Amino acid sequence: MKKFFIVIILVLSLVSFSKVFVEDGKVVFTFNEALDAKVVYLAGTFNNWSPNTLAMEKVDGVWRVSLELEPGTYQYKYVIEGKNWKEDSEAPGYVDDGFGGKNGIFTLVDKDGTLVVLQEKVEKPALRINENFDPEMMFVDEEGYVVIRFKYDGQADYVTIAGSFNNWDAQDIECYEIDDGLWEAVLELDEGQYQYKFVVNGSEWVVDENAPAFVDDGFGGENGYFEVFKENGKLMVGLKK
Incomplete structure (x- = not known):
């Protein structure tokens, strides 16, 4: 069986179509899943991956939370009711979480005095194709x-x-x-x-x-x-x- 490998390609773009964006100087995270859950938390490198400290608020049928963050690169996931870890299906980008899944990832930059979320897109991991x-x-x-x-x-x-x-x-x-x-x-x-x-x-x-x-x-x-x-x-x- 031949082995084919697809190399990870990292692309940075100033255009982001994700549900992570900047509004009034704060980074806004929105999550439109688990709408019947009692509570959803945001966890990431910005809060040492605490699963139950950053509670989101349901606004117009979507979970939402805003954070003040300094420019840098951040990883994150959502935690449904403090126990079910869920990756963001519309994250600016993804990175291996070390457990076979993915963390959302984004880079926050200061562009001419305005905070901007960069999109980081990982095309595919290295694969061995099954012929x-x-x-x-x-x-x-x-x-x-x-x-x-x-x-x-x-x-x-x-x-x-x-x-x-x-x-x-x-x-x-x-x-x-x-x-x-x-x-x-x-x-x-x-x-x-x-x-x-x-x-x-x-x-x-x-x-x-x-x-x-x-x-x-x-x-x-x-x-x-x-x-x-x-x-x-x-x-x-x-x-x-």
Whole structure:
């Protein structure tokens, strides 16, 4: 199998389409997910990653908080109800969080006396492409859910899936055995890049050999990697061309 590698490209731009922006000299963070949560916090390098000190306020149906920050580069995530860490799907940029997921990242600069948020865009991590990927084992169903099927030949009493989409929680998303040794996970995902593994019997972390691509997991192994994207208005899963 040939190995193809896609190099990380970092692009800085003065134009930002993210939900992090400057207003009245303060950096404003807005988050339009988890709208039914009781509270959402902002955590990042600016507050030593404290998960429950910067509470956001729901304004016009969107979580919002403003901070006074000095020029510099900052990383951040949102923390739903103080325990569920969630990356910003509309961050100015992303950086590896060291756990297989991503932190939002931005650089704040003083441009002629005005604070500006720079957009930092990471295209893709270094990937090993799977030339034997079977699209019948990973697809988007008619209702828009991402379906991932996993064949396991050993003894499995139960299987879960964990990844950057659920903060690598090994107990959160249960898979269902649809045939002898064939397990299925059904995920509701936004467009984006995701890493994952299956967890067998609560302790054995197993890479999906049918993943569209593989990426270094930081522990000497690999995570499965896939992208969710739209093509001609239709939600797709795999690798965007």
